[in-house]
Amino acid sequence: MFLARDRWLCNLSTMEKPLETIIVDSILDAIADQRLHAGTKLGEQALSDLFGCNRAHVRRALGTLTAYHVVDHLPNRGAYVATPTPQDARDVFQARRAIETVICRNAVRQATSEDIAALRVHLAQEALARGGGDRSAAVRLSRGFHLLLGRIGRNPVLLRYLEELTMRSSLIIGLYATGHGTLCADDEHTRITDAIEARDMDAAQDLLDQHLRHIEAGIRFGDDAPVTGALSMALRRDAR
Amino acid sequence: MFLARDRWLCNLSTMEKPLETIIVDSILDAIADQRLHAGTKLGEQALSDLFGCNRAHVRRALGTLTAYHVVDHLPNRGAYVATPTPQDARDVFQARRAIETVICRNAVRQATSEDIAALRVHLAQEALARGGGDRSAAVRLSRGFHLLLGRIGRNPVLLRYLEELTMRSSLIIGLYATGHGTLCADDEHTRITDAIEARDMDAAQDLLDQHLRHIEAGIRFGDDAPVTGALSMALRRDAR
DNA sequence: TATTATCTGATTGTTAACAATCCGTGTTAT
DNA sequence: ATAACACGGATTGTTAACAATCAGATAATA
Numbered sequence: 001m002f003l004a005r006d007r008w009l010c011n012l013s014t015m016e017k018p019l020e021t022i023i024v025d026s027i028l029d030a031i032a033d034q035r036l037h038a039g040t041k042l043g044e045q046a047l048s049d050l051f052g053c054n055r056a057h058v059r060r061a062l063g064t065l066t067a068y069h070v071v072d073h074l075p076n077r078g079a080y081v082a083t084p085t086p087q088d089a090r091d092v093f094q095a096r097r098a099i100e101t102v103i104c105r106n107a108v109r110q111a112t113s114e115d116i117a118a119l120r121v122h123l124a125q126e127a128l129a130r131g132g133g134d135r136s137a138a139v140r141l142s143r144g145f146h147l148l149l150g151r152i153g154r155n156p157v158l159l160r161y162l163e164e165l166t167m168r169s170s171l172i173i174g175l176y177a178t179g180h181g182t183l184c185a186d187d188e189h190t191r192i193t194d195a196i197e198a199r200d201m202d203a204a205q206d207l208l209d210q211h212l213r214h215i216e217a218g219i220r221f222g223d224d225a226p227v228t229g230a231l232s233m234a235l236r237r238d239a240r
Numbered sequence: 241m242f243l244a245r246d247r248w249l250c251n252l253s254t255m256e257k258p259l260e261t262i263i264v265d266s267i268l269d270a271i272a273d274q275r276l277h278a279g280t281k282l283g284e285q286a287l288s289d290l291f292g293c294n295r296a297h298v299r300r301a302l303g304t305l306t307a308y309h310v311v312d313h314l315p316n317r318g319a320y321v322a323t324p325t326p327q328d329a330r331d332v333f334q335a336r337r338a339i340e341t342v343i344c345r346n347a348v349r350q351a352t353s354e355d356i357a358a359l360r361v362h363l364a365q366e367a368l369a370r371g372g373g374d375r376s377a378a379v380r381l382s383r384g385f386h387l388l389l390g391r392i393g394r395n396p397v398l399l400r401y402l403e404e405l406t407m408r409s410s411l412i413i414g415l416y417a418t419g420h421g422t423l424c425a426d427d428e429h430t431r432i433t434d435a436i437e438a439r440d441m442d443a444a445q446d447l448l449d450q451h452l453r454h455i456e457a458g459i460r461f462g463d464d465a466p467v468t469g470a471l472s473m474a475l476r477r478d479a480r
Numbered sequence: 481t482a483t484t485a486t487c488t489g490a491t492t493g494t495t496a497a498c499a500a501t502c503c504g505t506g507t508t509a510t
Numbered sequence: 511a512t513a514a515c516a517c518g519g520a521t522t523g524t525t526a527a528c529a530a531t532c533a534g535a536t537a538a539t540a
Contacts, residue, residue, distance in 0.1 A: 059493095099338055102338040161401055184477060284522070294494070316501050
């Protein structure tokens, strides 16, 4: 099945301390990598078996994922990977612009040379993945760039919101992405990094704002029902 | 699927609140009203008795409050009302400026005449409470103004973040407030409302930004230990 | 045949009992 | 007298059994 049991168990073996966190992060990663599609059911028993743990732990993990608005919880019916509406998408991207522009200014103000080096390394990885044609890796790394920027900004409050918003963005892109052009253009990330290194606050902010608008523009909403979600919702019977 | 619609209509007709929500809101209100001080323990048994319910419900409620960052959860030790540090305060207020300025622009764009009427009503209530000298009511209503603005902005994502941030702000004000001037000045709310009614987007945004800076300036951080919470926090083995 | 009613297997929600951990107190030894 | 240790009460964390609810399937009726 697409759940890639191997990966999950691998995660479980690697980090051993907080059990609930492992479950949450695993599901989050699976969604970001688009191995988990919008609308698929997350049964408690199935997850308990997968992670070899109690059902209560799974239940709490699903609770925090619901708080993140990345899964929808229907009472007496179970938890499903959320299916954002086009309006949700617009709201999420507006929130991203509001938050990331400030994060970007913080980054320009506080970035150390190590931070910029880390950004350069990340850009190289992105280029590599893009060259290899690995779409899911490209999506994950693209998100990683924004998160790295968020960490450089050094405002934990904004960083936490950014984590949630980029997660929901991954879902949205997986749902509404038109075949091409929806991913973060590599050169835009590069130019943002250049502006940060040049300590040009206004330029960096403006580049990031435009970057987010480009991503949003590459999404085909405004229409009716989501594409992938409806299908997987209908097919979700075989997911058990 | 029409099943979802059934569920929705059912919710609309019954209007019954989930038990967990009641607990969360009660604690949140108590914190906003400063009847619950920073650092006070929230025992599971005590809360179960108070609300006449199972301990599991209390546990989930405390979980969501922890997700809101309004209570700190120490493993094997219990849940305590959070004690924000001065740095937390700065981060929270920067996040508020980032989010509320966008909310404000949305409000200017989308406010109906009913919305503005609601704002005027709220301003009257604020003036009343301020005249009566009821400090906790003033704090609550001041938060209410910002939340009302958030609802008028009609972006649920930003509204949710605003709810959390204003909640944390209440805690911060309760901790660090100097005796006077820390509350939202009534006339600032009024001028913001005027700008919204005049559809002056830039003016409204700027007034709100300055308003938030004034609130932040009225807080005496930069020093070391918090005032109210320090005692109750210091008595127990402190967290980090 | 189409529609409604009922039944059943499966899944979620709740509760209480059990286990692990921590804090305060009292004892003991140096 | 002080510090280390150990014990008891209380609180949190975990687990499994039980109850409630839902989706799908089967049967019944017009």
